Amino acid sequence: MARTVTTQRKTLNTALAWAVGLLIFFPIFWTILTSFKTEAQAIASPPIFLNFEWTLENYAIVQERSDYMRFLWNSVIIAGGSTVLGVIVAIPAAWAMAFVPSKRTKDILLWMLSTKMLPAVGVLYPIYLLFIQLGLLDSRGGLVVVLMLINLPIIVWMLYTYFREIPGEILEAARMDGATLKEEILYILTPMAIPGIASTVLLNFILAWNEAFWTLNLTAVDAAPLTAFIASYSSPEGLFFAKLSAASTMAIAPILILGWFSQKQLVRGLTFGAVK
Amino acid sequence: MATQHSRSVARLMMAPAVVLLLGWMLVPLTMTLYFSFKKYLPLRGGDLGWVGFDNYVRFVSSSSFWPAVQATLVIVGGVLVITVILGILLAMLLDQPMWGQGVVRILVIAPFFVMPTVSALVWKNMFMDPVNGLLAHLWRFFGAEPISWLSEASMTSIVMIVSWQWLPFATLILLTAIQSLDSEQLEAAEMDGAPVLKRFYHIILPHLGRAITIVILIQTIFLLSIFAEIFVTTGGAFGTRTLTYMIFQRVLESQNVGLGSAGGVYAIILANIVAIFLMRIVGKNLDA
Amino acid sequence: MYLRNALRAATAMTLVATAAANADTLTIATVNNGDMIRMQGYTDKFTEATGIDVEWVTLEENVLRQRVTTDITTKGGTFDIMTIGMYETPIWGANGWLVPLDGLSEEYDVGDILPAMAGGLSHDGTLFAAPFYGESSMIMYRTDLMEKAGMEMPDAPTWQFIKEAAAAMTDRDAEINGICLRGKAGWGEGGAFITAMSNSFGARWFDEEWKPQFDQPEWADTLNFYVEMMNESGPAGYATNGFNENLSLFQQGKCGMWIDATVAASFVTNPNDSTVADHVGFALAPDTGLGKRSNWLWAWALAIPAGTQQEDAAKQFIEWATSKDYIELVAESEGWANVPPGARTSLYENPEYQKVPFSKMTLDSILSADPNSPTVKPVPYVGIQFAAIPEFAGIATQVSQEFSAVYAGQQTVEEALAKAQAFTAEEMEAAGY
Numbered sequence: 001m002a003r004t005v006t007t008q009r010k011t012l013n014t015a016l017a018w019a020v021g022l023l024i025f026f027p028i029f030w031t032i033l034t035s036f037k038t039e040a041q042a043i044a045s046p047p048i049f050l051n052f053e054w055t056l057e058n059y060a061i062v063q064e065r066s067d068y069m070r071f072l073w074n075s076v077i078i079a080g081g082s083t084v085l086g087v088i089v090a091i092p093a094a095w096a097m098a099f100v101p102s103k104r105t106k107d108i109l110l111w112m113l114s115t116k117m118l119p120a121v122g123v124l125y126p127i128y129l130l131f132i133q134l135g136l137l138d139s140r141g142g143l144v145v146v147l148m149l150i151n152l153p154i155i156v157w158m159l160y161t162y163f164r165e166i167p168g169e170i171l172e173a174a175r176m177d178g179a180t181l182k183e184e185i186l187y188i189l190t191p192m193a194i195p196g197i198a199s200t201v202l203l204n205f206i207l208a209w210n211e212a213f214w215t216l217n218l219t220a221v222d223a224a225p226l227t228a229f230i231a232s233y234s235s236p237e238g239l240f241f242a243k244l245s246a247a248s249t250m251a252i253a254p255i256l257i258l259g260w261f262s263q264k265q266l267v268r269g270l271t272f273g274a275v276k
Numbered sequence: 277m278a279t280q281h282s283r284s285v286a287r288l289m290m291a292p293a294v295v296l297l298l299g300w301m302l303v304p305l306t307m308t309l310y311f312s313f314k315k316y317l318p319l320r321g322g323d324l325g326w327v328g329f330d331n332y333v334r335f336v337s338s339s340s341f342w343p344a345v346q347a348t349l350v351i352v353g354g355v356l357v358i359t360v361i362l363g364i365l366l367a368m369l370l371d372q373p374m375w376g377q378g379v380v381r382i383l384v385i386a387p388f389f390v391m392p393t394v395s396a397l398v399w400k401n402m403f404m405d406p407v408n409g410l411l412a413h414l415w416r417f418f419g420a421e422p423i424s425w426l427s428e429a430s431m432t433s434i435v436m437i438v439s440w441q442w443l444p445f446a447t448l449i450l451l452t453a454i455q456s457l458d459s460e461q462l463e464a465a466e467m468d469g470a471p472v473l474k475r476f477y478h479i480i481l482p483h484l485g486r487a488i489t490i491v492i493l494i495q496t497i498f499l500l501s502i503f504a505e506i507f508v509t510t511g512g513a514f515g516t517r518t519l520t521y522m523i524f525q526r527v528l529e530s531q532n533v534g535l536g537s538a539g540g541v542y543a544i545i546l547a548n549i550v551a552i553f554l555m556r557i558v559g560k561n562l563d564a
Numbered sequence: 565m566y567l568r569n570a571l572r573a574a575t576a577m578t579l580v581a582t583a584a585a586n587a588d589t590l591t592i593a594t595v596n597n598g599d600m601i602r603m604q605g606y607t608d609k610f611t612e613a614t615g616i617d618v619e620w621v622t623l624e625e626n627v628l629r630q631r632v633t634t635d636i637t638t639k640g641g642t643f644d645i646m647t648i649g650m651y652e653t654p655i656w657g658a659n660g661w662l663v664p665l666d667g668l669s670e671e672y673d674v675g676d677i678l679p680a681m682a683g684g685l686s687h688d689g690t691l692f693a694a695p696f697y698g699e700s701s702m703i704m705y706r707t708d709l710m711e712k713a714g715m716e717m718p719d720a721p722t723w724q725f726i727k728e729a730a731a732a733m734t735d736r737d738a739e740i741n742g743i744c745l746r747g748k749a750g751w752g753e754g755g756a757f758i759t760a761m762s763n764s765f766g767a768r769w770f771d772e773e774w775k776p777q778f779d780q781p782e783w784a785d786t787l788n789f790y791v792e793m794m795n796e797s798g799p800a801g802y803a804t805n806g807f808n809e810n811l812s813l814f815q816q817g818k819c820g821m822w823i824d825a826t827v828a829a830s831f832v833t834n835p836n837d838s839t840v841a842d843h844v845g846f847a848l849a850p851d852t853g854l855g856k857r858s859n860w861l862w863a864w865a866l867a868i869p870a871g872t873q874q875e876d877a878a879k880q881f882i883e884w885a886t887s888k889d890y891i892e893l894v895a896e897s898e899g900w901a902n903v904p905p906g907a908r909t910s911l912y913e914n915p916e917y918q919k920v921p922f923s924k925m926t927l928d929s930i931l932s933a934d935p936n937s938p939t940v941k942p943v944p945y946v947g948i949q950f951a952a953i954p955e956f957a958g959i960a961t962q963v964s965q966e967f968s969a970v971y972a973g974q975q976t977v978e979e980a981l982a983k984a985q986a987f988t989a990e991e992m993e994a995a996g997y
Contacts, residue, residue: 009372010372017380020369020384025384027387028386030410039837043408046413047410047413089293092293096289097286100282102283112293113551116498117501118304118305118544119501119519119544121503121523122543124634125318126303126304126307128634128638137641181285206388212504216627220621227391233596240401241402244397245402256386256390259388259389260382263381267451267452317995318638319655334990338987339983405809406804407809408812424972427801427974511750511965513965514965515974530959531633531955
């Protein structure tokens with residue numbers, strides 16, 4: 001039964017929610033808007049809102065300076081690769097934890113999370129030396145592995161919480177029918193867990209996309225993703241708000257669009273088992 | 277149901293993830309420990325021999341150590357408090373019936389998609405700049421003297437920026453939890469004429485306990501290691517030098533890998549103290 | 565070994581598209597300054613002439629420094645050419661990490677590089693990096709505001725004059741600040757400025773025994789003077805202003821005077837970017853009559869890390885990018901005011917360049933800077949706004965953070981100096997001085 005609400009209260013809710021939503025979104029909106037201004041308009045006092053002549057000049061300048069598509073492609077490969085690899089490693093582990101729990105399951109889960117607390121800056125030298133040894137500097141493969149490891153705990157945990165929601169009886173029934181373990185995972189478990197896996201993939205794609213320490217420090221040219229792209233726009237000479245905005249918009253646009261289109265899946269993914 | 281056989285299969289299935297993470301933990305940890313007992317100055321020829329616990333003593337006795345610990349805790353704590361409180365309020369608001377709920381939800385989660393570097397750059401330059409920033413314009417519009425956010429209110433500014441990034445995450449988890457709340461229960465309470473506050477304390481808040489724990493746990497993990505937001509905005513000045521940032525300064529700015537590694541070991545210890553503390557709570561809550 | 569192979573295999577999967585670094589491709593790490601970005605636009609000409617491809621890694625100064633330092637100290641070999649400054653070059657050169665730039669071609673005319681620049685980019689007489697552009701610092705001021713204030717800027721003013729002029733030019737209602745100076749934390753930002761300024765007040769970083777000197781009155785004099793002047797006539801929030809912030813302010817007409825890098829002269833006089841392009845005058849950085857002025861010396865230079873596979877191609881590129889021909893190439897299409905300044909003697913002998921309003925003052929500033937004798941009292945280090953020892957960058961960044969906290973009104977000058985003294989002593993002891 002839906003709650004009955006007066007129109008008046010609904011109007012009030014709507015107004016309030018929209019006000020808050022727009023306020024939270026405003027910095028992004030302002031960045032996108034500024035990217036279409038000239039540098040002079042970008043710092044005009046008082047600030048200009050919509051009454052200016054829109055220009056694509058900043059995008060042209062940014063594109064001329066750095067080949068956007070190459071950075072974008074690297075971001076896609078690194079974020080995508082690490083997520084896929086992570087999910088492949090995590091599914092069996094999460095399955096085992098969810099359906100064959102032991103006394104230690106929770107400890108292992110929490111231990112995995114604790115590996116994320118190692119401060120990255122503290123281990124830059126060791127990892128850098130290791131990468132040189134392995135010939136992985138500035139390679140997408142190296143970054144895929146590192147980002148996969150960084151996000152693996154989150155992936156395992158998220159999948160674990162989904163798998164736990166799947167009733168064990170179904171599996172048992174399948175087992176009675178003579179399904180092998182492989183079949184059980186492939187044909188029964190996975191389809192049921194598809195929404196969960198999808199949201200896990202989404203969240204981790206976002207996390208990997210936005211990771212800015214390793215992606216910046218372990219790359220140069222061949223593997224440099226958008227985080228490196230943005231690192232050349234932080235404080236150039238002269239007026240730069242408009243160009244910075246254009247570069248920022250370019251860096252966040254793909255993930256923003258992806259996020260918007262898939263927000264329903266993502267929202268489900270963010271429960272982390274918070275809901276029983 | 278868990279037979280001996282399925283146990284060993286389960287162990288096998290967990291093996292890849294566990295081994296990989298163990299490697300990812302042990303290899304850098306061992307190397308960090310190794311360096312931390314060395315005088316290792318890359319610009320002075322690298323490895324200059326063993327020095328025992330010198331680096332550890334030096335790192336803690338530095339005048340910036342305790343302020344750094346404090347800054348770390350203030351940032352983590354501040355962001356947690358803000359995102360949880362605002363997150364609950366926002367989640368309750370979004371749970372109400374309204375027009376255009378989907379669009380509002382998109383607006384609210386958008387900051388989560390923005391790279392930390394980009395959000396720090398945008399906030400620093402376009403909002404917090406004391407001359408050309410939008411906030412300065414706003415202040416001037418109301419006849420007030422603009423604030424130099426990043427120097428006069430450095431901590432507040434950083435907590436603000438980071439909270440903006442993490443509020444969507446908290447809101448979404450809490451929203452999912454609220455939506456699962458039995459609405460009949462709430463309505464019954466409403467009928468009984470229970471005041472709003474009472475309903476909140478006795479029905480909503482207890483129900484959110486688990487979600488709040490998850491928010492705190494996940495966010496703490498990420499917040500303990502925030503770096504880009506400080507690097508881009510204050511560079512560690514004005515009391516915003518966190519433990520992570522201090523390690524960065526020792527390793528990369530001072531090029532003292534030994535000292536920085538000792539700092540890394542301290543950071544791991546601090547992280548684990550926080551972790552154990554958290555896991556106590558979470559562990560309890562996760563069982564429920 | 566197994567781990568190694570496994571990792572390699574994992575890499576191979578995702579490496580399909582990435583061929584091994586092309587033999588004829590140079591990877592160059594560089595800073596995102598205007599002159600460097602302009603050079604990237606001209607690289608096609610280099611590739612056309614030599615068949616060598618160039619890949620740029622353009623980073624913001626702090627990120628660049630962090631990136632190249634990690635790579636060179638670990639011998640990572642990621643870059644074939646690195647853009648570094650006067651601080652890094654002698655230290656890295658001494659460690660044998662850079663390829664000596666000898667055997668350069670006749671046409672390149674290495675003797676034409678300004679002696680001050682060549683000196684700062686050498687170790688033991690060997691050149692390790694070729695200056696792309698060089699700079700000192702000088703006063704840039706608004707001639708119209710100066711006139712309005714009824715004052716006249718001498719060619720070589722004192723700090724006392726600057727302070728009075730700043731107060732006279734300040735008009736808070738019109739959003740005009742008499743003076744804009746760097747206050748931002750960071751050894752290359754506010755740290756560089758205050759160190760150069762302190763030289764003219766007779767202060768020094770270390771005495772001959774490498775003892776930090778922040779407990780000496782000269783440092784207190786410098787900081788007190790600076791803070792007093794900035795509070796009186798500086799812009800709001802100057803504690804976070806660096807080069808770029810001040811440049812914006814000056815271009816928007818919000819500063820009466822600005823003491824900063826000589827390269828800024830071409831930006832503030834460029835009518836496309838600057839609203840005050842027609843009203844800018846130049847003067848030497850101020851002094852206090854003690855015999856040293858407060859100008860610094862810096863160069864962004866190109867160096868080749870030892871161990872690169874492409875030493876010859878890298879040398880070829882450096883010869884091209886820092887040549888007389890490159891300067892002429894830029895002059896032809898962008899005008900003489902936009903060529904990379906401060907690197908070559910011949911540029912300042914060129915009658916075309918002499919017509920550029922700031923050329924003489926730039927040269928005079930560069931010539932008056934002496935890294936070997938930076939301040940009034942003797943010092944054991946080389947460098948004007950820095951001391952060329954590996955520990956300096958780390959120490960000076962933290963010291964300048966303490967100073968910035970003073971500018972922001974969070975602590976007193978005495979407190980900051982006491983902390984700076986303690987911290988520096990601590991670090992120097994750790995480094996074994």
